[in-house]
Amino acid sequence: MSKQINVALIGNPNTGKTSVFNALTGLNQKVGNYPGITVEKKEGICRLPRGVKAHIIDLPGTYSLNASSLDENVVIELLLNKNDKDFPDVAVVVSDVENLKRNLLLFTQIKDLEIPCILAINMADRMRYKGITLDIPHLEEQLNTKIALVSTRKNYGIDELKDLITNYKELSTAPCMNASAIDQDYFDSLQRAFPNQSLYKLWLVITQDVNFGKTDRNEIEAVADFKTKSKADLKRLQQKETIKRYQFINDTLKQGQTIDLTTAKDLRIKLDLILTHKVWGYVIFFLILLLIFQAIYDWSSIPMDFIDSTFASLSEWTKNALPEGTFTNLLSEGIIPGLGGIVIFIPQIAFLFLFISVLEESGYMSRVVFLMDRGMRRFGLSGKSVVPLISGTACAIPAIMATRNIENWKERLITILVTPFTTCSARLPVYLIIISLVIPDKRFFGLGYQAMTLMLLYLIGFGAALGSAMILNKILKIKSKTFFVVEMPNYKLPLLKNVVLTVIEKTKAFVFGAGKIILAISIILWFLASYGPGDEFNNAEDIVTTEFTDQKLSIEEFHEHVASQKLEHSFLGITGRAIEPAIRPLGYDWKIGIALVSSFAAREVFVGTLATIYSVGSDDEETIKNRMAGEVNPILGGPLFTFASGISLLLFYAFAMQCMSTLAIVQRETNSWKWPILQLVIMSAFAYIIALIAFQVLK
Amino acid sequence: MNDTIQNILAFLALGLALSFLVKKFFWKKSKKKRAFGDAHDCDNCH
Numbered sequence: 113m114s115k116q117i118n119v120a121l122i123g124n125p126n127t128g129k130t131s132v133f134n135a136l137t138g139l140n141q142k143v144g145n146y147p148g149i150t151v152e153k154k155e156g157i158c159r160l161p162r163g164v165k166a167h168i169i170d171l172p173g174t175y176s177l178n179a180s181s182l183d184e185n186v187v188i189e190l191l192l193n194k195n196d197k198d199f200p201d202v203a204v205v206v207s208d209v210e211n212l213k214r215n216l217l218l219f220t221q222i223k224d225l226e227i228p229c230i231l232a233i234n235m236a237d238r239m240r241y242k243g244i245t246l247d248i249p250h251l252e253e254q255l256n257t258k259i260a261l262v263s264t265r266k267n268y269g270i271d272e273l274k275d276l277i278t279n280y281k282e283l284s285t286a287p288c289m290n291a292s293a294i295d296q297d298y299f300d301s302l303q304r305a306f307p308n309q310s311l312y313k314l315w316l317v318i319t320q321d322v323n324f325g326k327t328d329r330n331e332i333e334a335v336a337d338f339k340t341k342s343k344a345d346l347k348r349l350q351q352k353e354t355i356k357r358y359q360f361i362n363d364t365l366k367q368g369q370t371i372d373l374t375t376a377k378d379l380r381i382k383l384d385l386i387l388t389h390k391v392w393g394y395v396i397f398f399l400i401l402l403l404i405f406q407a408i409y410d411w412s413s414i415p416m417d418f419i420d421s422t423f424a425s426l427s428e429w430t431k432n433a434l435p436e437g438t439f440t441n442l443l444s445e446g447i448i449p450g451l452g453g454i455v456i457f458i459p460q461i462a463f464l465f466l467f468i469s470v471l472e473e474s475g476y477m478s479r480v481v482f483l484m485d486r487g488m489r490r491f492g493l494s495g496k497s498v499v500p501l502i503s504g505t506a507c508a509i510p511a512i513m514a515t516r517n518i519e520n521w522k523e524r525l526i527t528i529l530v531t532p533f534t535t536c537s538a539r540l541p542v543y544l545i546i547i548s549l550v551i552p553d554k555r556f557f558g559l560g561y562q563a564m565t566l567m568l569l570y571l572i573g574f575g576a577a578l579g580s581a582m583i584l585n586k587i588l589k590i591k592s593k594t595f596f597v598v599e600m601p602n603y604k605l606p607l608l609k610n611v612v613l614t615v616i617e618k619t620k621a622f623v624f625g626a627g628k629i630i631l632a633i634s635i636i637l638w639f640l641a642s643y644g645p646g647d648e649f650n651n652a653e654d655i656v657t658t659e660f661t662d663q664k665l666s667i668e669e670f671h672e673h674v675a676s677q678k679l680e681h682s683f684l685g686i687t688g689r690a691i692e693p694a695i696r697p698l699g700y701d702w703k704i705g706i707a708l709v710s711s712f713a714a715r716e717v718f719v720g721t722l723a724t725i726y727s728v729g730s731d732d733e734e735t736i737k738n739r740m741a742g743e744v745n746p747i748l749g750g751p752l753f754t755f756a757s758g759i760s761l762l763l764f765y766a767f768a769m770q771c772m773s774t775l776a777i778v779q780r781e782t783n784s785w786k787w788p789i790l791q792l793v794i795m796s797a798f799a800y801i802i803a804l805i806a807f808q809v810l811k
Numbered sequence: 812m813n814d815t816i817q818n819i820l821a822f823l824a825l826g827l828a829l830s831f832l833v834k835k836f837f838w839k840k841s842k843k844k845r846a847f848g849d850a851h852d853c854d855n856c857h
Binding site for chain 2: 435440635639
């Protein structure tokens with residue numbers, strides 16, 4: 113039987129920790145949440161020499177073990193709890209060769225917890241460009257550890273790291289620093305009170321509670337109460353600890369590291385001057401956004417058309433190949449079109465994440481955060497709000513969770529409240545299908561109108577977020593201190609493996625997360641559209657025959673009229689007609705009304721719902737787009753999706769809070785129902801008014 | 812496949828769909844209580 117060991121990957125943000133994780137685990141990884149909290153948990157399996165299997169956990173990035181955010185607290189919680197099933201047999205501390213001094217602070221803290229530690233110095237390929245030389249034997253001796261020089265970019269050092277992990281029992285667990293040196297008297301009394309506990313662990317338990325409120329750890333609960341010093345005194349001791357550690361690190365690096373600036377070739381400063389320039393920085397960012405949206409449209413049209421026609425054929429084939437009956441109809445008219453409505457958007461979503469991932473990997477995203485900070489302040493936000501707002505283009509849920517690193521409560525609350533305005537990937541299917549129906553496929557100086565409309569919708573989303581933030585900043589009377597610190601990582605060529613893994617992971621999350629809801633709703637909608645009460649539904653054939661006795665209908669026309677009669681008087685039709693008066697001024701019919709209601713579960717359900725509604729009773733092999741384009745306005749005649757109704761619908765989705773899960777996460781993050789309810793009411797009312805104005809002006 | 816089997820399969824799918832949505836949106840999972848993570852936690856330490 114093969115043996116399994118727990119390995120924790122720990123490190124500062126931007127040290128390439130996730131690249132090391134990807135190099136060790138490949139595709140054998142999964143993403144989940146830590147129990148009870150919504151911090152992302154990445155874990156994977158790595159096969160080591162001699163049949164040893166390693167369970168690798170990629171812990172959230174942290175600068176030290178003095179946590180100030182929930183993400184950082186996860187690291188300490190794990191390292192302090194030996195009973196945790198994920199407690200590491202060995203910790204791999206990943207550091208960046210260019211920021212070794214700062215990264216070693218965390219390393220020395222973990223080492224002092226007496227956990228076997230390996231120091232993985234990443235980005236070693238950059239040493240040559242930066243004129244850095246390391247004396248590895250000296251560093252290993254001083255830090256009492258084993259060091260692996262790793263470059264995930266050039267793919268070296270990973271095998272050496274695997275060997276070190278396999279032989280982790282040979283690693284010394286001796287601490288780097290004597291904890292008592294922080295304050296001899298205090299630590300002596302602590303040791304006397306808890307003679308069997310590790311001194312540094314005790315110290316962390318006490319200071320963690322100081323930093324982060326009281327935790328509910330039972331094991332050493334008594335220690336948390338061991339506060340013979342005030343909070344301010346304990347904070348001062350923490351600062352003293354940090355100074356002592358840096359003294360030790362400076363002494364270690366004095367001999368262990370040499371930097372020859374004359375041989376360093378650095379483009380970073382020159383690039384920063386341009387990319388964060390107060391004019392050119394914004395121009396470049398705008399051009400990059402334009403390029404992204406143009407590429408999303410141009411590159412994904414071929415696979416999208418292919419997927420669309422494949423699902424239409426599959427639906428037709430199912431209907432012909434399987435025996436007639438309820439289940440066959442459910443498959444061909446409900447499940448397959450509903451699924452088609454989500455799968456079709458995989459290419460565009462994958463391209464969007466491809467670009468976002470490249471921007472993040474290259475280090476450019478941090479420049480955007482820096483660039484935006486000045487502007488954000490005017491709206492009551494901070495530069496750190498840019499990360500949630502940009503993450504919001506993927507999904508508002510992780511974006512709202514990402515607000516946790518905004519220390520100022522008022523700025524955090526405003527960011528939480530306005531983030532749902534940014535265009536999430538769930539809006540993308542709705543936008544894409546409606547744009548393709550109502551915006552001409554023409555170009556202006558090489559730029560497509562459709563791509564520009566999509567970009568405009570993204571800008572409207574950001575604009576709405578900023579505008580509402582400014583209003584909230586004036587309304588909310590919360591006083592709190594604010595500061596902004598952001599790390600500027602070096603520019604790097606994005607690693608293909610990391611980019612591909614991110615695209616796969618995000619696309620998978622989108623398809624499987626939303627896909628299950630869409631499938632379930634498609635099934636229910638099909639039933640509601642295929643059954644109905646009363647004679648109007650049950651005697652549809654007779655009613656159509658009587659109504660059209662004077663006209664000679666072909667068999668096809670007869671079937672179409674029967675299907676239409678049944679749909680109109682089905683449970684779904686009755687519900688839709690009930691809400692139609694409220695949405696008719698916006699240019700929508702009852703079928704769109706049903707799609708609006710069902711998409712409250714998740715916005716992307718909109719397309720699947722319409723695909724299901726338009727498929728019920730239809731015998732034609734048609735793509736979703738063609739079915740929607742062929743819909744006739746029941747009142748005015750002519751196409752249902754006109755420029756006016758299309759723009760109205762786009763604006764409705766741009767502003768409406770159509771997402772149950774986002775409301776749930778806002779409730780969780782604000783610990784109150786007041787904010788999500790206000791968000792729902794205000795956003796929906798605003799969306800309705802704007803959509804109404806748009807339709808009435810444009811019709 | 813006769814009508815009865817077709818009906819059973821279809822309504823089974825409906826039952827699964829309904830139970831999935833109820834579980835997803837209305838089922839309250841009991842969660843371990845954590846003292847940290849409260850809205851104002853970080854205000855005291857900065």
